[in-house]
């Protein structure tokens with residue numbers, strides 16, 4: 001077998017953790033190779049080494065059979081290696097083409113930029129690979145899926161023949177995921193070699209030829225995807241059997257905790273995104289909001305949590321009007337929030353895990369005394385307990401900076417903090433985004449346990465199976481309004497999918 005990539009005996013340590021421990025990765029030329037492993041297993045680190053963003057402590061890398069020293073990303077680019085990062089690195093007020101050519105602008109002999117020539121090449125590449133973008137649009141005006149296509153075009157513009165994708169589907173909607181799978185197949189058909197990091201076993205089964213599994217920094221094995229089931233992949237990855245469906249006891253529903261009445265919320269540009277929306281969440285139940293991205297889900301949670309002002313309507317929490325209350329007041333009255341955007345609203349990356357765990361209540365007992373002095377010991381103890389319960393993999397324990405955690409472990413930290421606060425009502429957005437299958441199982445169980453403690457939970461998720469699995473009632477949202485609300489046992493995943501696409505169904509007393 002001719003190898004495009006050979007990484008042999010790669011070791012990389014960070015303070016307190018061996019992120020890669022003599023790892024081997026052999027990727028055949030022109031294959032789609034999946035890289036699978038738990039949160040913190042070392043996948044992003046290994047690919048950052050291949051891309052020259054980190055240097056390994058030891059080990060050998062060969063590209064197309066030649067020993068190479070990938071000191072920095074420029075060397076990687078020269079070797080034909082491109083990377084599509086999970087958090088895109090685009091300049092928002094530049095056009096699509098400007099972003100693609102950034103750093104290698106075509107200039108004439110007087111040094112003048114020839115953007116027309118670049119646009120032509122971009123149009124040609126997007127044609128060949130089926131990557132639809134408007135070369136002249138501003139990046140801030142295009143969808144997340146389109147931004148990702150710009151990142152892919154960036155690698156192609158630099159003539160990459162090896163393309164690394166780090167969790168490309170974590171931020172995409174189901175429709176965009178289907179499109180990306182097509183694009184990846186197309187890249188292979190045009191002769192590219194692909195490394196795909198994903199936690200979604202379905203995606204591995206759908207597109208990958210082979211899969212390499214890492215666990216706690218170590219190489220576990222490489223398998224032909226055809227020969228293994230999703231269940232077997234999951235077991236290789238976590239070292240035990242994983243439950244895909246969770247057991248759920250019937251809901252013990254009580255009085256209304258969160259009442260949203262005729263709510264309207266506009267986005268930053270003044271466009272009305274939530275229209276006259278009403279929904280109630282009772283003690284002891286999980287209400288799910290299903291919908292295609294962009295139908296007001298984000299703004300609904302912004303409005304309820306206080307991140308955005310409300311234009312009209314009322315929000316009651318345990319009967320108290322919080323429509324215009326400050327964010328802190330809402331938290332004090334018992335409103336929790338697992339936000340959609342963990343980078344922006346979830347964590348402070350320079351702060352330690354222990355500091356991040358008390359972001360919402362540091363100023364009170366038991367974390368502050370009457371003089372406002374922080375009790376660091378108590379903070380560290382409680383954080384350590386959460387690290388253990390939620391299996392947060394952190395090299396330096398509760399002192400680890402949130403920003404140095406792997407993506408999935410950042411998400412686990414936010415979920416741990418919010419569940420630990422055990423608020424009366426909890427807004428939960430995409431709680432398992434970026435988590436491995438074992439962590440998903442655990443987080444879903446903890447959310448159910450909160451419900452069984454009598455909390456009222458409002459859940460937003462693009463994963464219909466997550467909605468079907470967790471929720472007692474399911475509301476579908478379209479253009480900022482709820483078009484139907486049903487008890488979970490009254491509807492099928494398919495019916496929900498159809499309602500999301502816009503067709504209404506009569507009835508339902510959910």
Ligand SMILES: Nc1ncnc2c1ncn2[C@@H]1O[C@H](COP(=O)(O)OP(=O)(O)OP(=O)(O)O)[C@@H](O)[C@H]1O
Nearest residue numbers: 014019039040041042043044045404405406407408
């Ligand atoms: N810059 C850094 N500084 C310190 N530790 C780091 C740094 N980058 C990664 N680590 C640590 O290395 C380990 C591997 O992290 P990595 O990001 O490679 O995991 P991953 O497999 O990509 O996980 P996930 O699925 O959650 O993204 C983790 O314990 C992480 O905390």
Ligand SMILES: [Mg+2]
Nearest residue numbers: 043044406407
């Ligand atoms: Mg990662």
